[in-house]
Amino acid sequence: MIRVSAPAKLNLALHVTGQRADGYHLLDSLVVFAVLGDGLSIAPAPKLSLAVTGPMADGVPTGPDNLILRAAALLSPDLTAAITLDKHLPHAAGLGGGSADAAAALRGLARLLGCALPDMPSVLTLGADVPVCLSSSPQRMQGIGEVLSPLPPLPPLWAVLVNPRVAVPTGAVFNGLASKRNPAMTAPHWTGFDDFIRWLSEQRNDLEPPALTLAPEIGQTLAALQDSGAALSRMSGSGATCFGLYQSAAQAADAARRIADTQPGWWVQDTEIQTG
Template sequence: MIRELAPAKINLALHVTGQRADGYHLLDSLVVFADFGDRLTFSPAPDLSLKVTGPLADGVPTGPDNLILQAAMVMDGATGAAITLEKHLPHAAGIGGGSADAAAALRGLSRLWDCPLPDEASALSLGADVPVCLSPAPQHMTGIGEALSPVPALPPLFAVLVNPRVSVPTGPVFQGLASKENPALEPPKWNGFDSFIAWLARQRNDLEAPALRLAPAIGQVLRALRSSDAALARMSGSGATCFGVFETKALAIEAARKIREAQPGWWVQDTTLQTG
């Protein structure tokens, strides 16, 4: 049996810098990954099948609409596999759950079937976030998601992810942008936690304002994180998940405990960010 983690993808900063003629938006983003996510297992089988378990399995399709099965079909030499998805990440949450699952499926099936990963175009055909999710390393993502480059070493980072259990559709968030041509990220430059937070604070998530209009609960989440001693709090992706960044694991664990206690209906997860 082969196992793969599909870690939560976090856009520490997300700038929308333009829009192509075909409708795709141009992005400029610093992406990192959590040490927490969905879990996939792969076993040899005569046919291709998908089973979904886990605390957030409800509502996850098991048919051809699922990106995991779509990922299997773009692999050269696809045969059979029994795939199980243990779902821990909320849906339509701005932390790349479906894309992370698809990327984990590509990695796992590549190992199971002893075949190479698909080319960039095939991975991109599954979704703009799939290429960046193929590797858990911090990355600078531009274009529509296909242009990836490494970033300078990040300091140790700990985070709390919070979702008010509100799904935010990506399309309306992009449609609600006041401007689709915004400044790019500043050149990445930092030296230690404080200077990294100072750099990050000067960046933005351009989707936060339109998402807040669609889901005002995001504002409540951000206020909770900002009152929990987070060095910085921001929305990830197109929402509704927000993150708080902390200098130590102990601070993140304590902040998660307090938010969970105050808001038992929210999804709250403390995590160590993968910075290397």
Template structure:
């Protein structure tokens, strides 16, 4: 059994408040890219996790991994041999670990004949896991539990770029100038007729974490500027709390050409072009 774990991209991310328990309230437009990790699951007497692939270095294969925690959430004591083929940068703001956990939940629920955990249990794995389990374009609000499907999206392509510099999530949130920012503007009920129309709407939005992240890790600004300079780029922005940044494109060819140019500009960067999944 093989499950795809696509990259989650925050096209917009507004921080709209902070609860008494310290959790920040978010309002975000989330899509998924045709680039990601793969989770393979096979029957076994005991639970095991093997991590392979080009981005396997440093990824834990024990209870520290969200996949392991997802398995224990579904059925403590049940067995499966899980292999994670890791392609996404770890802690990159594109939900790699959360997408892996969501893929594991889907596959293990099918293998073990168990229902998926309730929303609260899924949320306990992390704020991005519920939307990754949903797996379709959505508006994500609250602390990650409030998920609303988006109207149909036009054809879109992304170029994802990560400079390989660690961006610590805690300090990024701590560096926010304010946590009570306005929510997203009204989403058109019929959606957006074109990639250009979506980019115009997104120009009214922000990633409130981008400024603090750029202050802590100046290379993020360099990456965004490099993406924005590519022909056909409609929008360049950081995803999540960083440090993966993205460019939005209207055609596969323009995204592919931009990815090639960015890879040549700095071979140390992780660069991937991909379609936005419907």
């Protein structure tokens, strides 16, 4: 039995810098990963199968379009294994859950087969977030997701992730952009928590304004995080999950409790950010 983690992906900043002729958007994003996430268990079996368990299992497709099964087919069309996805992240929430699951499947199945991972162009066929999720380490992600650069060491970080349980279609968010040619991030540089927050506050998530138009609940979520004492709050990816950043585990845990108490219908989780 092989067990592989699929940590939640957070876009702490996400700048849309252009659009290619084929429709793919060009991005410049600071990507980190939480300790919180999904998990996969993989075992040898006479045929390929996928089962889904966990608190967020409902609604996860298990047919051939599932990214985990597509990842398996990418490694080998004849691959056989019993895969179980323990689903903890909400669906279509701006946390890269499907991409993280696909990346975890690639890592685990490659170990099972004793083979190399696919090349970058092949991995990109699964989605723009899958290459960075394969690394599961802090990265600057550019291009359509294929240009990955290491970052300066991150300070210790904790986050509260909040999803108001509203659906925000990614396509509609991108279509709502006022401009698809926006300035890139400034060069990443910081020496500690305060310096990091100062630098990050000068960056953006260009998808946040159109997402707010589609789902005003995102504004309520950001306000709740800011009121909880977050050093910075922002939407992750195309939403609707938002994050607040904190300097200690105790601060994050206290903020998560207070938000969950006032908004019992929201998905609220505190987590440590992986800094390396």
